[in-house]
Amino acid sequence: MTVHPFIEAEKQSGHNVKRACELLKVSRTAFYARRTGIPGPRRQRDQALTEKITAVHQYSRGTYGAPRIHIVLRREGEICGRRRAARLMRDAGLTGRYRRRRPVTTVSDPGATARPDLVTRQFTPGPAAVNSRWCGDITYVPTEEGWLYLATVIDIASRRVVGWAAADHLRTELVADALQAAHRQRRPTDVVFHSDRGCQYTSAAFAALAKNLGVRLSVGRTGQCWDNALAESFFSTLKGELLDHRTWPSRATARVSVV
Structure with missing residues (x-):
């Protein structure tokens, strides 16, 4: 804290430092701390709390935010408000981890054309049926x-994954690109594509694309994840073995790793 030159002049002239600090709204503690170079009691207390907050944050492997660190401090007998803990964390550059709100990838369109379930949970593999039934989903x-x-x-x-697409949006183009990629690779003559009732899969644009490619569309029931169990199982394995084990700095790095 920089002390006003007027206070220094008053000190040197023998005048009342208390009165000078009052006029300039500067605490005498700050004035004398500035002159002696010794931090005041509050500053010393902040330094001690910051050391404990840092220790708790490191013990939590960087996951605890101000609310949980405040609880730990109170449990250990430290008198420290939650706002003070948050301020000291900001000053020390410490942040907690939080669970991101998961996006909703399946939004049904009540006005979409009704389509039958042509798979009926029959996900048993068989070499004779290659390129006769596909399924897909979004994660x-x-x-x-x-x-x-x-x-x-x-x-x-x-x-096997025969087609895929990645993007920063959930528009119909995403699932359309995946289906087109699969069709280019396999060139099926008569194939059923099964999905959930997400609006991307039940849209008129996706239906028109499937018709042009000679693909018959099939959908499961609303709220029944088992109706598309194979796609759900694949994404569970992908997340468990790859996606959930590290952080991704950019969409490009995540995209390359998935490929």
């Missing part, structure tokens, strides 16, 4: 740039 990957959305097309017989 999301958190990155420091934002969400990366991934759409896949899986051949039910071989359990």
